[in-house]
Amino acid sequence: MTHVRYTARWARAVRSDEGSSAVEAAIILPSLIMFLCLAIAGGRLVTSGAKIDAAAEDAAREASIHRTAAAAQDAAHAAASQSLDDQGIKCASISVSVNTGGLNVPVGQVGTVTATVRCTVNLSDLLLPGVPGARTLTSTATSVVDQYRQRGN
Template sequence: MHSAAPAAGRLRGDKGSAAIEAAIILPALIMFICMAIAGGRLVTSGSKIDAAAEDAAREASIHRTASSAQSAAHAAAAASLDDQGITCALTTVRINTGSLSVPVGQIGTVTATVTCTVPLSDLLLPGMPGARTLTSTATSVVDQYRQRGD
């Protein structure tokens, strides 16, 4: 019977150690998971903003006037972001339509730059910024033989 007494004494000394280990590890694990979610949100948002810039540039390149290209590109970028489920705290779309006025037979391009501020504050991660601004630029070629607007 003497041999069981030391083992029982050791077991009593380990009481509560699992709770202490969990208290130490759990916050670090939660922080790691939140950082992974934030990183995933930024990566997926970046690719979706790339797609929105490409959509805006393509839409602008098929219009004949700079004003119609501007409004169509803004609408295309907004629709693309909305379709992909991206909610931006602030969205900016800039279109360079200078090449729409080149003469027929010359190649022109339209460039769209979409900037989206992706919110991160809902993750409640200490030290994480409240938002991150992502920018993407895409260029689309204007058909060189297409009629130009006035």
């Protein structure tokens, strides 16, 4: 009879699901946390890319209203830097290149100015503190030069 009692108790213990919730949580919770962190990181990268796009648009527009290529280059760099600062992006290095060919077209014809902004961002600034590495974000924008505005010499 004692043997039957122990066998019945053992069978109930095997069929019991006590503690299974804790085991399931221990298995699933880290995966969910990792997925959430990856989603946040992806969102921050996309948002930062949009901010670089805005900086390139600001740089192109600012360059398009100047009359000389040198002034356009300086203005584009200043506009991109200011835009990135205003949006909270801290670039480890920034470069702004401007194609000012549209400033040389004759008055009455439409020209364009294109600005490319490259910003290298430390991932620890962009994602989470302590994340190693850096990422270079690049964006290009074009702005139309007023066709009736006087051109530089």
